[in-house]
Amino acid sequence: MRAIVYEKFQGPITLQNVDDPTPKNHGVVVQLTATGLCRSDWHGWMGHDPDIDLPHVPGHELAGIVSAVGKDVKNFAVGDRVTVPFVCGCGTCPQCHSGNHQVCDHQTQPGFTHWGSFAEYVALDHADINLVKLPDAISDVAAAILGCRFVTSFRAVVDQGKVEGGQFVAVHGCGGVGLSAIMIANALGAQVIAVDINDESLKMASDLGAMATINAASSKDVVGQVREFTQGGAHVSLDALGSQATCFNSIANLRKRGKHVQVGLMTGDHQHPRVPMDKVLANELEIIGSHGMQAFRYEALLQMIQEGKLQPEKLVERTISLEDICHELPLMDSFKNRGVLVVDTFN
Numbered sequence: 255m256r257a258i259v260y261e262k263f264q265g266p267i268t269l270q271n272v273d274d275p276t277p278k279n280h281g282v283v284v285q286l287t288a289t290g291l292c293r294s295d296w297h298g299w300m301g302h303d304p305d306i307d308l309p310h311v312p313g314h315e316l317a318g319i320v321s322a323v324g325k326d327v328k329n330f331a332v333g334d335r336v337t338v339p340f341v342c343g344c345g346t347c348p349q350c351h352s353g354n355h356q357v358c359d360h361q362t363q364p365g366f367t368h369w370g371s372f373a374e375y376v377a378l379d380h381a382d383i384n385l386v387k388l389p390d391a392i393s394d395v396a397a398a399i400l401g402c403r404f405v406t407s408f409r410a411v412v413d414q415g416k417v418e419g420g421q422f423v424a425v426h427g428c429g430g431v432g433l434s435a436i437m438i439a440n441a442l443g444a445q446v447i448a449v450d451i452n453d454e455s456l457k458m459a460s461d462l463g464a465m466a467t468i469n470a471a472s473s474k475d476v477v478g479q480v481r482e483f484t485q486g487g488a489h490v491s492l493d494a495l496g497s498q499a500t501c502f503n504s505i506a507n508l509r510k511r512g513k514h515v516q517v518g519l520m521t522g523d524h525q526h527p528r529v530p531m532d533k534v535l536a537n538e539l540e541i542i543g544s545h546g547m548q549a550f551r552y553e554a555l556l557q558m559i560q561e562g563k564l565q566p567e568k569l570v571e572r573t574i575s576l577e578d579i580c581h582e583l584p585l586m587d588s589f590k591n592r593g594v595l596v597v598d599t600f601n
Contacts, residue, residue: 256601257373258579261309263301267580272311275369275377276322282330282381283322284338288398289371290315291579291595293429294340296586297519298366305367312583313372314340314365317388317397327381335388338378340364340402341546345383355383356409356546372579374600386552391560395596396567399430400555402546403594404566407434407494408555410517410544411442415490419443422484425464426504427495428455430594431517433569435492437462441563444490447483449476449503458593462568470499480507493518501527510537517544575599 259270277283295312297303320334330336342362343355350358362379364370369377378384388397411417423439425432428450439446440463448459451471459467466483470476480503481487487509493500496518505514533539547555558564571593574582582595 255374257311259309269577275375277324279324279326281324281379282320283375283377284318285321285375286318286371288317288394289313289597290399292402293586303366311369311373312365313370315398315401316371317394329382330385336385337397338384339405339546342384345380355548384549386549398596399566399594403430404434405547407431409547410515411435411438414542414544415513415515417442417444417490421489424480424488424491424507426493426500428459432494436464447480476503477507497524498527506530508539513540515542515544569594570596573598
């Protein structure tokens with residue numbers, strides 16, 4: 255099969271012919287019809303993820319058609335249209351037994367723990383636990399961006415943040431995760447304030463329902479502006495980027511008893527950020543992490559999409575070919591794209 259491969263971190267990214275995958279007894283092989291390009295793929299290429307063994311095929315947001323099935327798989331068959339969350343559970347550990355597959359003790363992640371979806375085919379483990387059948391009404395391109403950014407934001411806003419109509423929600427960082435969170439919070443009836451350093455991204459945030467925007471590059475007081483817009487602070491605030499500044503501001507701009515949800519990956523020098531713990535204590539703030547989403551929670555998400563309450567395809571800036579990844583992946587940290595890039599051409 256054709257696949258995108260890198261053989262050293264921060265090294266050349268090339269399109270190669272590699273061996274086709276085969277399914278494990280509990281797994282499947284999926285023929286890709288679409289796959290999203292995400293900043294997490296850039297983190298992997300940079301060497302920020304200890305799970306990656308070289309040479310490596312990245313890619314973790316996907317939609318496709320089951321092409322081969324392991325002998326122990328009961329719920330899926332060749333020809334099924336499917337997607338999958340980027341965190342796949344084992345189904346047997348204490349976390350999975352409690353329904354929290356997104357923090358499985360033995361989790362696998364396509365594009366990280368094993369070869370991923372920047373290829374014509376991808377193998378996925380524990381199919382009966384992790385695969386999600388796609389309704390005909392949802393396109394491959396829309397489904398492809400659900401696996402990481404959109405489901406991560408859905409869990410962060412709905413399950414972790416417990417956002418309700420009428421609440422003020424601040425979103426720091428308007429990349430794919432942040433824009434997804436803005437759309438979801440707006441659909442729930444929240445009043446959203448978007449923060450970013452790119453005016454084009456802020457324009458898109460407004461188009462997706464943000465009531466107010468703040469350019470952090472030109473603002474002298476992001477926290478003060480959020481507090482002004484929200485009449486005292488956000489009920490829920492998300493760091494959708496993952497930096498010292500966005501994490502601090504997201505916590506500091508909360509009203510009393512507000513919730514900060516950390517969604518953006520904290521890597522390198524940003525792993526241990528400065529936290530306004532005095533405010534956390536005095537104002538009884540909550541600091542919550544959010545990491546992916548379980549496959550069984552897709553039902554609620556897919557229903558909102560089919561009802562027209564959520565339109566993930568609006569996040570797509572353009573579609574590209576598999577070969578285009580060689581050029582686009584190293585640029586993911588430059589934040590030049592206004593929306594999401596999705597591969598829909600594999601040959």
